[in-house]
Amino acid sequence: MESPVPRPDTVNKSRFAADAAFAMLAGMQLDVFTPLQAGPKTAEEIAHAIGVGPARLRLLLYSLVTAELLTEQNGRFSNTPEANQFLVKGAPSYIGNRHATFSAQWVYKLKTAESIRTGVPQAKLDFSNSPRDEVEAFLRRINVRAVQSARALLERYDFTTIKTLADVGSGCAGIALTMTKACPHMQATALDLPLVTPIAQKVIEEEGMTDRVKVIAADVLSGPLPVLYDVAILRNLLQVLSLRDACLAVKNIGAAIKPGGMIYIVAQILDDCRTSPLEAVGFNLNFINLFDAGESYTEQEHRGWLSDAGFVNIERANFLLPDGDGVMTARKPK
CATH class of the missing domain: 1.10.10.10 (Winged helix-like DNA-binding domain superfamily/Winged helix DNA-binding domain)
Known part of the structure; x- marks a missing residue:
């Protein structure tokens, strides 16, 4: 037959x-x-x-x-x-305003074959030579999603006993600002590269939160953060780094978390089969076109970094945040 x-x-x-x-x-x-x-x-x-x-x-x-x-x-x-x-x-659940994000991502993805063929991201995000107003406009746009992520974390996790929080790779400090507004007992620090921190400071001043949210310029690949914190939140940071640099970043950030403190990683997290969830699989096409390194890393890769940095009670949330990001949490031993 x-x-x-x-x-x-x-x-x-x-x-x-x-x-x-x-x-x-x-x-x-x-x-x-x-x-x-x-x-x-x-x-x-x-x-x-x-x-x-x-x-x-x-x-x-x-x-x-x-x-x-x-x-x-x-x-x-x-x-x-x-x-x-x-x-x-x-x-209440309106997402129609995400059309600009969809449009931009689809434009990037049309360049995928050429990015792979040349070995160079054809829509590379590189603000080192960009006018400051362009950098600021971009960071303010993506800050909306950082605020949404922070609100979702507040709904899912208990931050009532947290006194100090590090928003690592903060951009416009959306995580730090949202957390401190919701938790009057909390002080937060927005940490990012020197190119970004003046913009974060400007946004914090606009929000009238300079007494609660501080700004520090720091490179998580150069060494441990300069201050100890109860909690560190990393949103969309590790996924723009190479595998080796992501591991180093977790170690350096982990060294700045107090014994008994927590780390929250918000990112596109792949299942170990690498074919789900679809949001994380599709996001890899963005990484091909936008960054020299980075990708949607697997749950096992995240677990390895956290374990190597000395964390325990490593867990992956069984839900996705509104923008499709996953969450990994871990605790620093006392």
Whole structure:
């Protein structure tokens, strides 16, 4: 019996998935979904609500139907329950404002083959020669997600007894600021490279938190941090370092945590099979195009770094934060 002739089903599935993704992106950018919160509308009614012409919008609306974000009946379009939940402005779980992030990441990913072919990241993030206002704008954009991560950590973990906290690789100090605002007993330090710390200081001053959040310029690869802390939080730091440097960073940061203190690693964390979760797998395409080193490291790799640095009670959270990041925690022995 002859084997069935293979068909390009997986190829076509991937191709059509890209079409659906671009339709979703356009729908988010145009805010197609919010006017439909109140009920079904025609293409003309939606076009009027968002201030565009109906002829080309109608084509997008049918693409969104095939993407399973809208339904259509007798020429009237409605949100699916998922679109109502996540893509309508004002909804508690609204994520439609992430379209700029999606767009930027997809632009990077179009360069993947060339980055691999040349061995040079074709969309490299290198702020060493960038104007300060560009660096600041970028850091402020990603700070929104740092604040979200901090809020999620506060919901999941108990920080009520923590007096001192290090926000390592702080950017605009979103972790430090959010934690100290929620915990009046806490003092925090935002630590980052000298290029970044003046911007963090500016944001802290804007928030009126200079009495609670200090700034220190530090390179976690050059040696232990200069002060001891009860807790250190590393958000998206290790994943932009090489395997060797990530191990060194954990050791140096660990040396600055008091006995009995905790470390929280917030990052894209792969299962040891390296094919899940999908967010972390897909993020590796970003790393190929943006950084000379770094990747979504596995749970076992994180465990190895923490163990080598002398940590115990190493755990991986069984949940993901709102932006898809995982969490690893460990304790410094008393």
